[in-house]
Amino acid sequence: MPLPFLAADRAFETADDIALPFDDRDHWRRPYRPGPWRVGTAALLLLLASYVLFAAVIIALTGSVSEGGVVFGAALAVIAVSLRLLRVGVWVSARGVRHVGFFRTRTVRWEQVVAVRTVQQPVRWLGLPRTVQGQALTVVRRDRAAEDTSPLLTTHNADFLGRTEAFDRAADSVEAWGAEYQRG
Template structure:
């Protein structure tokens, strides 16, 4: 496994960091882009807090309070589950269709249900917060005409400060839609 962060020139150490993840099998769901630094940093902080909570649970058990340790252990497990789910959030594609994985729910569309995938200029939320800025968003139009919220924006946790990665991911999604419709 190449350690690109140790190389003076990251391009010479193997694949680029922004490239889509390679997969041997084409039938599996896969993300056409890498998770962004904001998403990975948030998950790492959640895992760090969960590790401290696990240590606290061990200390609480040694102090003689198993119920307090149990509550702390459950909270740590929820923190770990949150971090792992946060890393899975995003858009996934396969020959069967398009899947939007959210923090609490997942929505899948077959390619036959998709009329068009396009990129538009519009106000988008900055890191999912209420503040809106001018940016780009990838939209999916369903065959029935039902409007769906944007799939990706250039100001979300995966693409903030990585405009070339957003362009590449939008192009890949549009190509998948054109190929499999």
């Protein structure tokens, strides 16, 4: 079974001289692999959902079907949460850069982007209120050039905690997409 999210990292590892190694640039893609914290949390949630689904079947067979349906709905909610957690991140295409959060998604067209750069600043640790010193990839927009925007990627989020080389590769690839489409 092909795993397209694994091909993204390999494409940037083997094609150092080609900034954008993809044929279909209009397709939204994540230019990095999801991190171990994100994948591990989603896997644990899916494991929990399997137990809840099993419980829903047992409840439906031994008790009332309506109670089993409620538990089945709870399992579907846990599955939806884990799938949304895997979707969170930065996605790029020829149209722009998209920051997918858990509850909302923001898309910025390349025409609105002044710069995509990596800065040293306090960043949130795994999305929690605690901040630590780290690097962040930010987008400076034309309409909000003076305003400070939230970072796209940080060295301490669920994708890059403890993986500074992966952060550097991901930041470089998003910057390359930005440089390519800001010129055009």
